Amino acid sequence: MSRMKWVWTVALLSALSAVSSVQAAEPAPNLLEPAELRQMLERGEDTVLIDAMSHLECMDHSIPGSLCVADEEFLAKAPKLFPDKNRHLVFYCGSNRCCRSGETAAMALQHGYARISVLKGGIPAWKKAGYGTVSQERIPRLPVASIKPERLARWLLEKRDLLILDIRREARFREGHLPGAINIPLFRLHERYQELPLNRPVLVVDDRGLRSFLASSYLVRKGIADVTRLFGGMERWQEYDSAKKKR
Amino acid sequence: MGDMRHSMSVRVRIMLAAAVLAGCWFAGSSVPAAATSVEPGKSCQSCHDDELYRARFSGSVHGNDSCTSCHTDIRSLQAHMTGKEKPAPVNCGSCHQEIAREFQKNFHYLQEDFRCTDCHRGIHALKKADSNFKLAVIKKCTECHANEEYVASGHAESVLKGNQDSAACSDCHGLHDTRVYHTSLETYPGEAREFYTRKCKKCHTDKALMGRFGLSADMVKYYEATYHGKVEEIGYPTRVAGCADCHTSHNILPKSDTRSSIHPSNLIANCGRCHQGFHARFVAYKAHPNYHDRKNYPALFWTFVLMSGLLIGTFLFFWVHTALWWRKSYWGKDKREKLGVEPEKLPLESEGLVPVQRFTLKERMIHVLLILSFMTLVMTGFPLKYHDVPWAGILIGLWGGAHMAGIFHRIAAALLSVLFLYVAWLSFLFSRGDRGRRVGSSASSAPIPSVRT
Numbered sequence: 001m002s003r004m005k006w007v008w009t010v011a012l013l014s015a016l017s018a019v020s021s022v023q024a025a026e027p028a029p030n031l032l033e034p035a036e037l038r039q040m041l042e043r044g045e046d047t048v049l050i051d052a053m054s055h056l057e058c059m060d061h062s063i064p065g066s067l068c069v070a071d072e073e074f075l076a077k078a079p080k081l082f083p084d085k086n087r088h089l090v091f092y093c094g095s096n097r098c099c100r101s102g103e104t105a106a107m108a109l110q111h112g113y114a115r116i117s118v119l120k121g122g123i124p125a126w127k128k129a130g131y132g133t134v135s136q137e138r139i140p141r142l143p144v145a146s147i148k149p150e151r152l153a154r155w156l157l158e159k160r161d162l163l164i165l166d167i168r169r170e171a172r173f174r175e176g177h178l179p180g181a182i183n184i185p186l187f188r189l190h191e192r193y194q195e196l197p198l199n200r201p202v203l204v205v206d207d208r209g210l211r212s213f214l215a216s217s218y219l220v221r222k223g224i225a226d227v228t229r230l231f232g233g234m235e236r237w238q239e240y241d242s243a244k245k246k247r
Numbered sequence: 248m249g250d251m252r253h254s255m256s257v258r259v260r261i262m263l264a265a266a267v268l269a270g271c272w273f274a275g276s277s278v279p280a281a282a283t284s285v286e287p288g289k290s291c292q293s294c295h296d297d298e299l300y301r302a303r304f305s306g307s308v309h310g311n312d313s314c315t316s317c318h319t320d321i322r323s324l325q326a327h328m329t330g331k332e333k334p335a336p337v338n339c340g341s342c343h344q345e346i347a348r349e350f351q352k353n354f355h356y357l358q359e360d361f362r363c364t365d366c367h368r369g370i371h372a373l374k375k376a377d378s379n380f381k382l383a384v385i386k387k388c389t390e391c392h393a394n395e396e397y398v399a400s401g402h403a404e405s406v407l408k409g410n411q412d413s414a415a416c417s418d419c420h421g422l423h424d425t426r427v428y429h430t431s432l433e434t435y436p437g438e439a440r441e442f443y444t445r446k447c448k449k450c451h452t453d454k455a456l457m458g459r460f461g462l463s464a465d466m467v468k469y470y471e472a473t474y475h476g477k478v479e480e481i482g483y484p485t486r487v488a489g490c491a492d493c494h495t496s497h498n499i500l501p502k503s504d505t506r507s508s509i510h511p512s513n514l515i516a517n518c519g520r521c522h523q524g525f526h527a528r529f530v531a532y533k534a535h536p537n538y539h540d541r542k543n544y545p546a547l548f549w550t551f552v553l554m555s556g557l558l559i560g561t562f563l564f565f566w567v568h569t570a571l572w573w574r575k576s577y578w579g580k581d582k583r584e585k586l587g588v589e590p591e592k593l594p595l596e597s598e599g600l601v602p603v604q605r606f607t608l609k610e611r612m613i614h615v616l617l618i619l620s621f622m623t624l625v626m627t628g629f630p631l632k633y634h635d636v637p638w639a640g641i642l643i644g645l646w647g648g649a650h651m652a653g654i655f656h657r658i659a660a661a662l663l664s665v666l667f668l669y670v671a672w673l674s675f676l677f678s679r680g681d682r683g684r685r686v687g688s689s690a691s692s693a694p695i696p697s698v699r700t
Contacts, residue, residue: 123357123360124358127351127357128351133360141359143391144391146391146393
């Protein structure tokens with residue numbers, strides 16, 4: 001008899017802990033391999049593909065059939081674009097080190113979207129799997145020189161005339177930025193590039209150096225003659241800076 | 248005269264190209280649908296009559312191709328002229344298949360979505376790179392990768408001075424298959440190290456090439472004989488130095504150059520990128536020594552001679568010992584039997600003899616520890632000594648990698664050293680008189696030679 005009591009207690013406790021763990025765990029997006037996504041699209045499943053990068057990047061190249069909704073704009077645009085919260089939304093990034101698709105997916109889950117997926121590895125993984133992309137409005141790549149933090153430090157010391165354009169999101173910019181930098185997040189650059197003077201040398205700075213090249217090519221196309229970019233972005237600059245302080 | 252000939256040849260080529268183009272249109276070989284809709288006498292240049300298409304295109308590398316060889320989606324001139332058919336981006340891979348296949352792995356394609364024309368700009372007037380291909384590559388890459396260190400590196404500098412043997416960007420990074428080992432993406436340390444070390448070895452093992460510059464093609468061989476080289480080869484490149492870790496990736500300069508990472512004044516910082524808390528003498532480490540060279544590496548040479556001598560001496564002693572032992576126990580016995588001497592019999596317990604314990608528990612424990620430490624040393628050391636045999640990798644894998652094997656090797660070495668000192672203290676070196684009493688009656692057959700006075 002007492003043995004049965006023990007069994008029941010253990011069973012009840014484990015059931016309770018299982019329930020509480022389910023409640024405690026935050027809903028996580030489903031991770032999709034490129035091949036899985038491809039099959040889904042081929043089967044014609046009701047799936048919305050969303051490029052979480054900026055408008056410029058998405059128009060430049062994206063997976064066929066994607067919508068361009070930048071991470072920063074998702075909450076504002078979602079009610080109109082995706083009124084049905086049970087629709088399957090698949091977010092993806094432009095690189096395998098970018099967090100935008102994951103961040104947008106988390107936001108969507110918080111706001112009650114039930115079926116959220118993220119493409120693992122973003123566009124590079126998609127391409128590696130052998131699938132193509134489409135361009136709506138391609139920005140021709142132009143020769144844009146990059147400089148490393150060591151050189152930038154020298155330029156800053158020399159007080160060289162330089163307009164530092166930080167294209168990271170505003171929150172990141174506010175956390176810390178290069179002296180005298182101005183912030184135009186990349187998802188707004190196509191609307192705000194006219195604010196930039198044509199006659200000053202511009203240095204484009206991003207998070208990891210993976211997005212500044214396209215932005216720089218775009219600015220050269222828009223008539224800014226002297227554009228350089230920071231190799232490795234702010235991540236590399238901070239590594240350099242902390243190593244210098246240690247010394 | 249030369250100009251005239253040149254302009255003549257250009258004109259001839261234009262005419263030829265026009266003829267070819269027209270031929271294509273009329274014959275309809277590549278544009279079957281066009282044959283009916285094209286007006287006679289019309290070619291692409293009738294409308295696209297800029298200097299670029301009329302003159303420079305025919306002199307370009309693609310000058311012998313018709314427009315529709317690349318713009319394959321223009322099938323009807325009528326539809327094209329009325330704007331119904333617009334040319335889609337050209338697929339260069341339909342002809343350049345091998346390059347297209349390589350390009351699928353290219354970092355510029357995967358990350359930055361480069362297309363052929365982003366580097367091969369002005370495709371309609373594209374000419375073959377001038378005879379100095381390496382120079383052309385450096386010029387192209389440094390359009391964007393203009394950091395001074397790329398151009399100031401020993402290799403590029405040498406190419407710029409006209410040395411065709413030196414490495415240009417593409418010799419290490421690949422031309423159309425530039426890999427994703429981007430330095431700002433240190434996500435592939437192992438793959439990157441293997442990849443680039445292989446690239447360095449490719450040229451630096453070439454005897455003829457190295458000979459032209461007074462360099463030794465054996466440097467790679469010597470590196471491969473060091474701990475760094477062996478562990479890299481055995482399959483654990485992430486935790487050891489490849490070529491570029493010490494020589495850096497671009498700032499590859501001779502030891503005598505103060506900017507060089509291997510200049511004596513930079514060595515502490517250079518080694519310090521991986522090793523911590525070392526004495527300043529640590530940097531005297533020879534990264535690729537030739538231990539057969541007595542003049543330049545006397546310490547290593549004599550260590551090699553001494554260790555080889557020890558090895559040969561040890562084996563010689565034990566083989567002789569084993570042979571003599573065999574002679575004593577079998578040959579002697581056989582002889583005695585032939586002489587008619589009774590074979591020896593073991594005394595039986597029933598005859599009133601008491602068995603005596605030969606080794607105490609402590610001695611047996613020492614023996615087990617000796618076996619364990621020795622076998623550990625062998626099992627962790629041999630895979631490095633014989634790093635190029637297939638079982639080396641398997642054996643190292645059993646320990647959990649080269650790094651773990653190294654930890655076990657050091658533990659076993661410490662244990663063996665302690666055992667050695669303890670046994671030495673026990674035996675004749677320190678307490679001569681004790682032994683006879685402790686080992687008892689079987690002293691004459693004990694493994695430790697007796698030096699009783």
